[in-house]
Amino acid sequence: MNWPTDVNPRDELLPDLGEMLATLQREAADDGAGRPSDDALLSLHTGGVLRLPIPVEYGGLGGSWEAVNRVVTALARVDASVAIITFLHYASVSRIMGWGTTEQKKRLLSAVALEGSIIASSWSEPGSDAAKQHIATSAQARAHGGWRLSGAKSFTTGAGVASLYLVLARTSEAEGASGSYGQTNQGIFVVDAAQPGFVIDGTLDLVGMRRSATGLIRLDSYPTGPDDMLAHSVDTPALIGYPHTLGLTLGAVALGIAERAYDIALETARSRSLLDSPLHRHHVFQLGSRLAAVRGVVEAATRPSPDCTAAALTAKVFASEEAEAICRGAQEMAGSAGLSQGHPLNRLAQDARAITLMGPPNYLCRDLVTWRLGSPS
Structure with missing residues (x-):
């Protein structure tokens, strides 16, 4: 592009x-x-x-x-x-x-x-559900204002390279009302990595997105000021899902992966004279048509819509799964050369797979979209 x-x-x-x-x-x-x-x-x-x-x-x-x-x-x-x-x-x-x-x-x-x-976001925890409705990290109110955060977070992308973190923590022991994502007994807090009480607990050795600095952070009685809570707890579910209402979608990452995989497939076909064969030409055409569909769905996410959230989540699911398919198709073009560990298509395929699993994972996206279809307008 x-x-x-x-x-x-x-x-x-x-x-x-x-x-x-x-x-x-x-x-x-x-x-x-x-x-x-x-x-x-x-x-x-x-x-x-x-x-x-x-x-x-x-x-x-x-x-x-x-x-x-x-x-x-x-x-x-x-x-x-x-x-x-x-x-x-x-x-x-x-x-x-x-x-x-x-x-x-x-x-x-x-x-x-x-x-x-x-700025990184830090929602996930060991043992918590994908919808982030049951988390252990706690926020205890301080006598003179602000909160004290304690707990551990896993799969924080950007851990160690971000300066600021938006951290999800429980603000009450009482059970909160569940939104589509998160609960109303939670708050989102701004955490400064330079302050005492913030600890990086290591980087995960991932299969895909290996350069994403995804790791674990720990909060050891981290003190926040009264102005470090981004929203009151009742608004937390809406705040978590807010980017989707704007059309922001992880499908945009998947589209870039798919575009690069298609380029490699085309370069491979040309270098190996595969385009002399109708079978391989049709294969390249199929990959291109899949890519065009992905591009259209991702671009549609930010257009005016009655439900931008559904469009953004749908784009994430469709683009990530089609990107995986395009990577597989490109690997078929590469043949045995694609088996080498250093071949770029292997990295792209693993990165595409990672998008399907990143929050909200694709199965949860499907549930969130179809749940909305049954809700009154």
Whole structure:
């Protein structure tokens, strides 16, 4: 995908995007450290990626959510791990923009735009359900305001590379009402990684998204101030799902993976003269038609709709599963060469699989969408 050069820079174009992608390209296959290099992370800041959707008054570019999805796709074509870190950063930024107080917006959005802070979300825990309705991490009210957080989180993408974290914690022992995602006895808190009580407990050795710095964090009586709770507990389920109402979708990551896999399939077919065969030409056509369908569904997620949440979740399911199929089809084109451990199609296939499992996982997305179909309008 060639990045457009003749569109509104505030809405569709990022300065230095080509240079940033070149930086990622040089190291995308180097996943031994389990995280992007400091140079790659810096390029997200200097290239304007991190501040794309942030309003201009806070130092951002004021880009649209459609542009956000397109940037995530462009990143995923080169490095899906960096794309997933960036997508979850955008999701966190959207929550602050939609639910934060004036003080929180000024403090947190400015930290992103001016200092290059990355924001991660930390919901998952060992033993908790996918809908995050039963978690152990607790938030105890402090006598003079604020809360004290204690607990452990697993599968936190961006652990150790993010400066700020949105952490989900129980605010009451009483059972809360369940939303589609989360409960009303929970709160979301802004946690600063530089403060005492925040601990990185290691990086997970994943099969897919190996450079995503996905790991465990621990909160040891971490003290938050009165202005560090992003929303009151009753709003937590809505806050968790808020990015989907804007059309933000993990399908944008899957689309980038699918685009790259298709490119490799086409390059392979040309280099091996496979396009001389009608059978292989038809195979390439099938992969291209699948890719076109994925692109259409992802692009539709940010269009005006009676239910953007359903569109975003549907795009996530469809794009991730079709990306897996496109990767398999591309591997068939590669033949035995695709069996080598270092072949890029193996990494792409594992990354596509990872998207199907990331929250909300595809089975939960299906349930959330079909549950909404039965709800009164």
